[in-house]
Amino acid sequence: MTNIKKILEKWASKERIQFQSQEAEQKYAERAERLADAIQLKIPDKIPLAPDAGLFPLTYSGISLREAMYNYDKICIALKKTITDFKWDAVPRVPVWPAKAFEVLKYKPLRLPGLGLDDDAPTYQFVEPGQKIEGKELYEPMKLEEYDWFLEDPSDFNLRGHLSQVCDALKPFANLPPINGITCYYHGYLDALATPDIDKAFEALAEAAREVRKWRMVMGQCLQDVKSMGFPEFFSALTHAPFDYIGDFRRGTRGILTDIFRNPEKVKAVCERVAPFMSEWGIRFAKLTGNPIVVFRLHKGIFMRPEQFEEFYWSTLKKVFLTLIKNDVIPYAYTEGDYRPYLEIIKEMPRGKIIYHIEQGIFEAKEVLGDKFCLTGGIPASLLYTASPQKVEEYCKKAIEVLGENGGFILDSDVPLDVVKPENLKAVNEAVLKYGHYS
Template sequence: MATVAELYNERLNRIKKAVALEKPDRVPIVPLGDSFCARHLGIKLSEFCAHPELSNETMLKSFTSLGQVDGIQHIAFNPNLLSTIWLSKVKFPGKELEDDELWQVEEAELMKIEDYDVIIDKGFDYFLNDFYLNRLDNLGERLQPFYAAFPGAFKATADLGIVPFSPVIVTIPYEMLCGARSMVVFLKDLFRIPDKVQAAMDASMPWILENARQLCRTMKPIALWVGGWRAASEFLSPKLWQRFVFPYYQQLVEAVAAEGVIPVLHFDSNWTRDLSFLLQLPKAKCVFSPDGTTDIFKAKEILGDHMCIMGDVHASMLTLGTPEEVHAYCRRLIREIGPTGFILAQGCDTPPNAKPENVKAMIDAVKD
């Protein structure tokens, strides 16, 4: 019988082979779940969000009770993390919301138009520190308990032989500024003051790149998310997307890959139109992780010889489908997207009302 260390290394090797476009002994399964895990085990979301150690424990218990996973994408959760990528306030269960109500990102114009000049003139770090303190209610201090618990979550996950795959999130200026300005106002900025927006983005990148490098060096993750949500192709014309989105992703992905860490392109919404641009990213170093909206079969056609693909069991299927339907779709993914260069997972996140038997069917599908 394999030791925990041997099991961990077996699973890690399986994942790394998939990323390198090699054929592993079987397709790896690396799910993500936060609110689902809490609901599955009857943990109130207010408790789950308030205690990072509990969130880690809950994720591990939930997934290991449903089958044998090779890794999990996130190892603990706190809704404040969403504020770091969208610079928006978040309503918490047990505070602004009922105890078991899902957290909510508030869409509000917290950043003013003159803040672009602050970023350009004083630097993104100056702007961000002031923004965290004065407009996000001292976000840095509120995240300290989560960061303090993170090493323990890493160890607890690895001690079960499970790979903590991509527990860290970074993103590009577009996502952060869009959240801070609010989406409608920011999109207007792209037309009214495009040069100023680009100047602020360019001024932000040195800090974003150095922050990503330091995260890679201090935390030493196997992979991290390079997230994309509002920057998806379906929201912008090609001209705007090619100016304000892709060049910044390319810089960030290359910086992460240069540190020996796998960039996981966690791209929600529909990116089908611009999949060919991803061929400019480092070959056999990245993972493309769509949420079920992008055509994953088209992604295989375009990217299959260039980067690993992860996904994309749809939220609707996990919630409304049957175990038989989930199993059949997973087998199709393994057959048509894999078996090389593929990691099985849900699309984006496992929804809170997913049926446990459907999640189990997804996990078990890799064993057939």
């Protein structure tokens, strides 16, 4: 437990934050301690409330996704307004990415307002490999026979096979020679780059990266601003379960789920192959952002029988978790869907070293996992969307009493929010105020 304490002390540190006021500084400390206590399975002063607010800050502030994805200041305006009004215990991540970067790359998996979607669409959409939109496949999944290419040399496959497939602007990369023969002696590898097509592709890549840098500068400053207002950041970086990495971005759901029947050994081999990369991403980005809590959005495990889950999904995911833990990172496993069949399996992790978000069946999860891990969740987004504030408050009372028992719990929505009723989120605050105190 000691190193978790140290990690969280560093996470809660107020160093390098220029607080707006003494009150803000005090609130920051209180909030950070509240969250840190819950993560360490201790009983905080009151139930921490940290909704994964998704795109709600935009809808709440009357800013369209289309505006925000080009004008990053708008993301920050929305975030500041939301956090000022709701005063949650942590700043949520607003998942708005720099549209121009994706536009320049002609990145096919992401559909955005005005870029595949109506201008006023409230959310973005991720299109899976091989998924059909209006009867047409937007881009091809990694082919079955390409498993071997991936296994042999993942970087080569990613550069020449994958990027050229998902980004129209990077199509010319398919014609590059393999990079593992690179030399710059005389003109060496450069010869292969000396075509107008390749030149344009690299230019697109550089332009996209410049745009991401712009976005990151604005978002970085914004985070400093909201911290200075007294709000800590819960988690920041993201990495993936190896099975999801292959399923989400290479083979698609149908592809990988039928592969576990038809080509089980390939699936296992490829997950083993990417596990160290997933760990490295997590550790690297935790260092880069200075936030040791790294989130995993767990997607495709829930489609499998428990024994398949263990064999294909968990076997490599747990390696990634353990590697992160060894490197002073706290994995935040955000389970999506119904994890009740797998609770005993995921219980295997070392006590207090990982945080589990539970989307469905959180009351059962509390019984199975509650004394071993900090859990987050508890408020159904559908309730926030459809019910009355009174009903929301009643529900939250129960959630607080049952799920909050003995600490180790952070109140959160079951899924990231988008267009829920603000008065229902106010009702959540009311419930925490009325029933959330431990002492």
